[in-house]
Amino acid sequence: MSALRAGRPPDRSGRSGEQEEPGAPGASAASLDLPAMSSEPVVQARGLVKRYGNRTAVDGLDLAVAAGAVTAVLGPNGAGKTTTVETCEGYRRPDGGTVRVLGLDPVADAAALRPRIGVMLQSGGVYSGARADEMLRHMAKLHAHPLDVDALVERLGLGGCGRTSYRRLSGGQQQRLALAMAVVGRPELVFLDEPTAGLDPQARRSTWDLIRELRADGVSVVLTTHFMDEAEELADDVAVIDAGRVIAQGSPERLCRGGAENTLRFTGRPGLDLGSLLKALPDGSEAAELTTGTYRITGRIDPELLATVTSWCAQHGVMPDGIAVERHTLEDVFLELTGKELRA
């Protein structure tokens, strides 16, 4: 195969580390009807370090979470996602760096922060003998303006399990109850750890709908997930964590455009002058004749590039057949950035 490359390679660096200083706490929003109006990040970690003994789980991590957005935190197992999120929730004290959540210190200001954030832990954090409805109602009473518990229960398909103790609920029901408990107090910011792990497709859909509604109401959502489709569906912003650092952050669209190259394929007359074609293409593009008469262009494939390729073909009397654009998914980007499968 022959392959050529135009100009310099594109910049693939993430934008972590470029965030601004945290400001004052955001405007207080006690209910879903009064969303936080602040444009300051709702979570700001700078140079965060967390060690367990001599193992460094989080290694100088910078992360800014935008207000009113859904931010998905992705990373391979052991990357430091849970440790980061638990530090933001005030469950762990940083060994280095700073964390501010709604402008406050999650450990020192825990009492002030607790009513303003909702936390869904992966493994319950729930007294296993308590009944589902008791727990939810108890949680609702701790907040000034809770959601309607009955409506929430119905919404999440928990209607039939109010009198059942937590430990007797199915895994999916426990999951949905944990979600209900995280949002019942109408928090300004919710942390959801793998909210749809183990859910059937219908429960997954209703969880997604609920997350969308939270966002529509101005609630900021931080979500860890193993599901790329979930991140693609829900996230305004994706932070990819690997080896204790944020290695890339941006919208799914931006990451798919900038983090991995897209591909244009076509067939045509064998032996086209790819050097001439590349001169017409933007820097960073590559062109190769993979097998005789089968061509592949990689780089930023946008309508302009497609037009350039077809007009170059027209000028050279080439009829490009079977033109196909292959867009990279978040899964491809993830693999490229971390060298690991998300579910490995």
Ligand code: ADP
């Ligand atoms: P992730 O959520 O991305 O899978 P974690 O934050 O759970 O990553 O873990 C990051 C690293 O810290 C891993 O190497 C893990 O083994 C280690 N770790 C996590 N929790 C503890 C703990 N309580 N004690 C010791 N090591 C831990």
